[in-house]
Amino acid sequence: MNLLSAFPGKRYLVLKIKDPLARRQADCLGMGEGEEVYCVARKANGPVILGRGGQMVAVGGKIARGIQISPRRGPKR
């Protein structure tokens, strides 16, 4: 599933970020591939607001469509 299908309040694992620039920026901020993030808020066509710890990032629809995620259940990592 891509980021535009995420539900606010749920946790997700970031699997793949298609946009190379966004991938580098996400790594800088600790929200890159392999990281666990919260979907904090979402508009239907973006932006999606992701959270990790105390920080939040707004991801526009165009980039969000190229971010693959999978839902996380169970204890936090």
Place this chain on the structure above:
Amino acid sequence: MGKSVVFMSLAKKYAEVSNFPGTTVEVSRGKWRGNPLTDTPGVYGLAGANEEEKLAEALLAQADLAVNVVDATRLSRDLFLTLQLLDRGLPLVVVVNMMDEARNGGLFLDLAKLEALLHVPVIPATAVKGEGMAELALALESLLKKEKKSPRRQEESAELRIRANSIYRQVAPPLAKPAFSRLDRWLTGGLTGLFSAALVLAMIWWLLGGVVAGKLVDFTEGVVFNRWLLPPLVRLLGGLLPPGLLRQVLIGDFGLFTMALAYAIGLLLPLVFSFYLLLALLEDSGYLPRLAVLLDNSFRPLGLNGRAVIPLILGFGCVTMAVVSTRMLSSRRERLILIFLLGLAVPCSAQTGITALMLVPLGMGWLVLYGLILMGVFLAVGGLLNKFLPGQATGLFLELPPLRLPRLGNIWRKAWKKSWSFLGDAIPLFALGAVLVASLDHLGILARLELTLAPWTRGWLGLPPQVVSSFILGMIRRDFGAAGLMALALAPAQRFIALMTLTLFVPCIATLLVTVKEQGLLMALAVWFSSVLTALAVGGLLNLVL
């Protein structure tokens, strides 16, 4: 992160501080105990993602040592840059800032362990209160004696992130769930967000147009300049100087004292200072990135993403500074579109102030029409540029800083610094304009120009020939030109057409020079000529309709 606050504390010099990275558009330089000290743009990594990261990288290449300011409440994020700096072999000291917020939030950090893991000094600090600054000075003293190491292999960003996370897990508790407050939801939500944005805009116009322009300027211009300062000065110089060019240049209708200084200080300074106070409030509260989220989708037809809101809003303060701050955008195409729009359809604070001053007495309808036309031109030109420029818009990827109550001291200092810089930029240009127009007037060239251009002014724009001097002043600074309109007796529709045409008229000389520097001469000339054409086209059409 508090990087600029640490810089100020060391250099004893004000550097601009805001609640989001990207405000350090101009590199602040100072000295610490005789050693040169540089405040780099705020970045989270050195990936070369935008101009700021490239600039920070270039500055670091010249540095002998680096002070890495990290946010105690966002340590996981900031360790990425710390590791990148360590890999470059620079002697480094890490300042863990905002320790008070971490303590208040119950966040315990094992900084001794962090120091052991990084092998560099780690200083806990709360820079705004001066805590940790003495320890930082001591650490810097000992670091000055250290040599640069040879840089290590540059790792992929994913590998660096794994190392940063591993260090974070050893020194801090697991990350908490992010907090998205009700206010956050309100400000970024569709209808509520638009309502809040409209409210903020209305408040700015009311304060600027109603209170400052209506009351404060009445006093500074009407009483201080026109009653107290200028009459004795004109009497004194009028007695000393014989009639001629010098007298006209100093105290004539377009004189240095009677026009340039009176406009710059009596009229524009109160407007500009008040505007910068309001802008600083917005910047420091963290509202602007929320506005970027709200408007992201609306910017797509213009080939921009929501990030463009930040330089755009800064442009309502000073277009020249906003052109520089477009460096925060990711692609050259976006910078080009935004610089074009800033030069064409964004009035700076001084011009907005004059517009408010002249339109508010005519009624709200004129003000709304002014806003709608400006928005129409903005959207039409942005849409055309997006359609015809090669390439595509990049997507939004923007960090949201926490919403904070702005610190009044910082707001005051920031507004004062920017207003001071406004005076420094404006007064020489105003003086140049005054000398130019007064000389043209004295030599009779102005009257001839008015006559020659009459088919355009009277025939096409429906304005009296005297507006030519305002347009000449407007070529130097648009606000100066607009201020010149105040002296003319114009009917409401004429006043509106003149203001609208001048708003869309050429960008000021300072903006033009910065555009040449940022985008090249060709682009600067393109902005200049298309502004003239757009201004005349819109002004003429308004004359036909109104």
